[in-house]
Amino acid sequence: MKVRIQKSEGLVSYELPNFPTEVTVMEVLDYIYAHLDHSLAYYRHSACGQGICMRCSLKLNGKNVLACAETVPGDADLLLEPRGGEVVRDLVVAS
Amino acid sequence: MHIVETDVLVVGGAGAAVTAAVEAQESGRSVALVTKGRVGRSGNTIMVGGSFGIDGESAREYCGEPEANLDYTRERLFRKLVTSAFQIGNQGMERHFVDDAPPAVARLLGWVKEAGQKFKFMSKASRWRVSGRPFGNALRHGLKSHEAIEVYEDTMMVDVLTSGGAACGAFGFDVYTGEIVLFRAKSVVLATGGFQPFSLQNSISDMTGDGVGMALRAGASAVDMEFLLFIGTILEPQYARGSILPYLLSIPAMFGPRPKMTDLDGRELSFPTEGRYKVGPADTKVNKLLMSYFYGKGIWKNWDTHGNAFYYDYSAYSDQEILDAFAKFADSQKTWHRKGKYHRIDLQRLGRDIIADKKRLKVGFGNEYSMGGVLVDANFATGVPGLFAAGEVTGGLFGAFRSGDGLTEMLAQGCTAGKSAAAYAAGAELRDPEDYAAKLAELEAPFGRANGASPADLLARLYAHCDRGFNFYRSGELIAEAYAGVRALRAEFGNISLASSSRRYNLEWMQSVMLRNLLLCAELGLHAAGERKESRGTHLRADHPEVNNRDFLFSYVGSLQNGEPAYRTQAPAEPLLPLDRNVYPNVAECIASTILEHD
Numbered sequence: 001m002k003v004r005i006q007k008s009e010g011l012v013s014y015e016l017p018n019f020p021t022e023v024t025v026m027e028v029l030d031y032i033y034a035h036l037d038h039s040l041a042y043y044r045h046s047a048c049g050q051g052i053c054m055r056c057s058l059k060l061n062g063k064n065v066l067a068c069a070e071t072v073p074g075d076a077d078l079l080l081e082p083r084g085g086e087v088v089r090d091l092v093v094a095s
Numbered sequence: 096m097h098i099v100e101t102d103v104l105v106v107g108g109a110g111a112a113v114t115a116a117v118e119a120q121e122s123g124r125s126v127a128l129v130t131k132g133r134v135g136r137s138g139n140t141i142m143v144g145g146s147f148g149i150d151g152e153s154a155r156e157y158c159g160e161p162e163a164n165l166d167y168t169r170e171r172l173f174r175k176l177v178t179s180a181f182q183i184g185n186q187g188m189e190r191h192f193v194d195d196a197p198p199a200v201a202r203l204l205g206w207v208k209e210a211g212q213k214f215k216f217m218s219k220a221s222r223w224r225v226s227g228r229p230f231g232n233a234l235r236h237g238l239k240s241h242e243a244i245e246v247y248e249d250t251m252m253v254d255v256l257t258s259g260g261a262a263c264g265a266f267g268f269d270v271y272t273g274e275i276v277l278f279r280a281k282s283v284v285l286a287t288g289g290f291q292p293f294s295l296q297n298s299i300s301d302m303t304g305d306g307v308g309m310a311l312r313a314g315a316s317a318v319d320m321e322f323l324l325f326i327g328t329i330l331e332p333q334y335a336r337g338s339i340l341p342y343l344l345s346i347p348a349m350f351g352p353r354p355k356m357t358d359l360d361g362r363e364l365s366f367p368t369e370g371r372y373k374v375g376p377a378d379t380k381v382n383k384l385l386m387s388y389f390y391g392k393g394i395w396k397n398w399d400t401h402g403n404a405f406y407y408d409y410s411a412y413s414d415q416e417i418l419d420a421f422a423k424f425a426d427s428q429k430t431w432h433r434k435g436k437y438h439r440i441d442l443q444r445l446g447r448d449i450i451a452d453k454k455r456l457k458v459g460f461g462n463e464y465s466m467g468g469v470l471v472d473a474n475f476a477t478g479v480p481g482l483f484a485a486g487e488v489t490g491g492l493f494g495a496f497r498s499g500d501g502l503t504e505m506l507a508q509g510c511t512a513g514k515s516a517a518a519y520a521a522g523a524e525l526r527d528p529e530d531y532a533a534k535l536a537e538l539e540a541p542f543g544r545a546n547g548a549s550p551a552d553l554l555a556r557l558y559a560h561c562d563r564g565f566n567f568y569r570s571g572e573l574i575a576e577a578y579a580g581v582r583a584l585r586a587e588f589g590n591i592s593l594a595s596s597s598r599r600y601n602l603e604w605m606q607s608v609m610l611r612n613l614l615l616c617a618e619l620g621l622h623a624a625g626e627r628k629e630s631r632g633t634h635l636r637a638d639h640p641e642v643n644n645r646d647f648l649f650s651y652v653g654s655l656q657n658g659e660p661a662y663r664t665q666a667p668a669e670p671l672l673p674l675d676r677n678v679y680p681n682v683a684e685c686i687a688s689t690i691l692e693h694d
Binding site: 019022023024027033034037038039040041042044046047048049066068069071088089090094095 | 108132136137138141142227228249271296299300301331332333337551555593595597599602603
């Protein structure tokens, strides 16, 4: 799986092993944060992970989605960008 | 730095915090509420998929429910609390709970109505069925209708501040900007929820025992930290991981097909749900513990190879029966969830994926609630002057096992703690903290280091230790390994560093605050779990299955002495109901003999 993320300092590309099944975008971000880039900022504090709190929105391939509720194939190529609004850092937008 | 001055500071964003803030403000004090997430959108509350209740008489008298079951009396509710706690709950608190809950629930129901939310009353069990989002909406409405309360969201609190041994505020930082926020207050209420040091999460992401950690460092004590409640939680499919659906699917009234439970090798896990272990309508939540006990016995046999995992096996049913059952379940949930869904999960898709996986759903036991927490008295005072606590962050009410009533707990305790904190503040002055500079330096230290471990890595290792040694089934050997591991992590914590020097939404920095608290909670809990060489409530020991009321009818209490944990035991104080000193062969027998009311 290849994931490009629009970080504050520019577009960064990450290579991940493919997941065996579909995964949520949040799971992809968790993997990158845990294994590849501890500096990545994405909405993750007090997050419900169940599509309830509605706070983890971002752009997946140009479309607004909730990271915790949007699933993608385990071998997908993804482009993740912050949604519209004032960017705090990387994928986090002030709410 | 931003400085806020207030009479009462409430830390937390869900039921206990909102009710404490409202109560303190209605008592005539100025109030600030600060939460690391968003009010009504964070905390365990939002995950609710069940119900909450009070005794039937009060449901009629206070809450206008004319059909409420009068057989479910205050006395029965009190006895249920005492026995479910396996007798180590604080009976004084349990009595207060029965009395304090009805007006607190009535006030919430008023907010529910005003905010246009829907709760369904079940008269026989005297409970309201609810989902997390409507509950959160009602809380947000209740808070907004008290405009004088200052609200600070997305602000992570780090420590309570003290002067002369008394609480005089707290400080933290805005997670978006990193700006330090200092609250100067005459009294502080901690209402921050429980702690969950496991990789399988079924709650909000950051149940990290912040209030317990802050209270301990301010000089308070924590009690019953070994008791953690677990319920069936989806492991796979991945898109549904963390959902508490398996618990709901195990309730016959909610989902028709009865699964056969098996271990990962297909061996059946048995749970005799009839006869001695049959639960009545007011006791359905006792099933949570009975499931952990009975299924856990089988899962434990393969703990080293398979860990915390088992199957809900629906192979006795046709494809159509499974899909129809999910359609019917979805219909029963439509008051609170979008069509065909349970939270984010498309239920027909889940049904098809179960069918595709040999009609099995892969489940583990996920930590839902922590019975233990900050030791408080009947006024919810912690022993540190000016410092109070309410809700899941406290220990004492539920002892070794909470069989329902978590939502009611937070409402009732929030009210009482809010009143107490307001009364204290009325006679106190704002004081300058003595420990702010030192505590701020601790918070900022990781930015000045290099080459230390990342908080993210330490957190993953903490989960691994607790997954193996502090889970829903335990043994002395694995508890000891986990305890040593957590102690080592706590030592390593002193040398952490961060990958980014930015203070703007720095996840590692946030995690450093939470990890410190979670490590402390886990260490205290594991210590007590190791010392408690018996089983009691949710503390299920494979090597000591008996419930030993002769030798272990007390609580373990932890505090910090010069920064290191110190322990003592505490016997139940002046019990209102006589204590049962019998020894039971295991937790299930104790439940059947003392909690369940047989016809």
